[in-house]
Amino acid sequence: MADFEFRRVRSGDFTYCWAIYSEVLAPLVPGWNEAAQRRAIEQALAEEGASIIVVDKSDAGWLYVTETRFDIHLGHLYLEADRRNKGLGTRFLQWMSERAERKSKEFTVDVLANHRARALYERLGFTSTGSAAGKIRMKHSAR
Numbered sequence: 001m002a003d004f005e006f007r008r009v010r011s012g013d014f015t016y017c018w019a020i021y022s023e024v025l026a027p028l029v030p031g032w033n034e035a036a037q038r039r040a041i042e043q044a045l046a047e048e049g050a051s052i053i054v055v056d057k058s059d060a061g062w063l064y065v066t067e068t069r070f071d072i073h074l075g076h077l078y079l080e081a082d083r084r085n086k087g088l089g090t091r092f093l094q095w096m097s098e099r100a101e102r103k104s105k106e107f108t109v110d111v112l113a114n115h116r117a118r119a120l121y122e123r124l125g126f127t128s129t130g131s132a133a134g135k136i137r138m139k140h141s142a143r
Contacts, residue, residue, distance in 0.1 A: 006051040
């Protein structure tokens with residue numbers, strides 16, 4: 001059983017999600033365009049695949065997942081600063097990988113080429129399948 005759960009994004013969650021997202025990515029993205037980034041996050045949060053990850057009844061971060069008949073794609077996963085490097089991301093990715101395997105679906109993620117999360121994905125069995133615009137698409141390989 002996972003030690004986390006999900007809740008739907010509510011109208012007041014943008015400020016929470018934006019703070020986490022911009023703190024993580026602004027230093028990594030050359031030519032950071034805040035207005036364009038805000039629009040992209042507003043759009044992602046308005047979609048059905050956006051959720052808040054909850055641990056011990058407390059918001060711990062947010063994610064955006066799309067799922068089709070054949071694929072599960074993790075477009076965003078951002079944890080609060082005090083939740084990072086404590087295994088939550090690893091547990092979530094393992095849970096999601098197992099879910100994809102049970103459903104016989106391919107599980108992919110996008111990560112900035114210069115983001116430290118790339119090492120986590122590689123450690124968990126993700127391999128690069130291509131890159132574009134500074135992002136790397138990675139696919140989970142079942143072991």
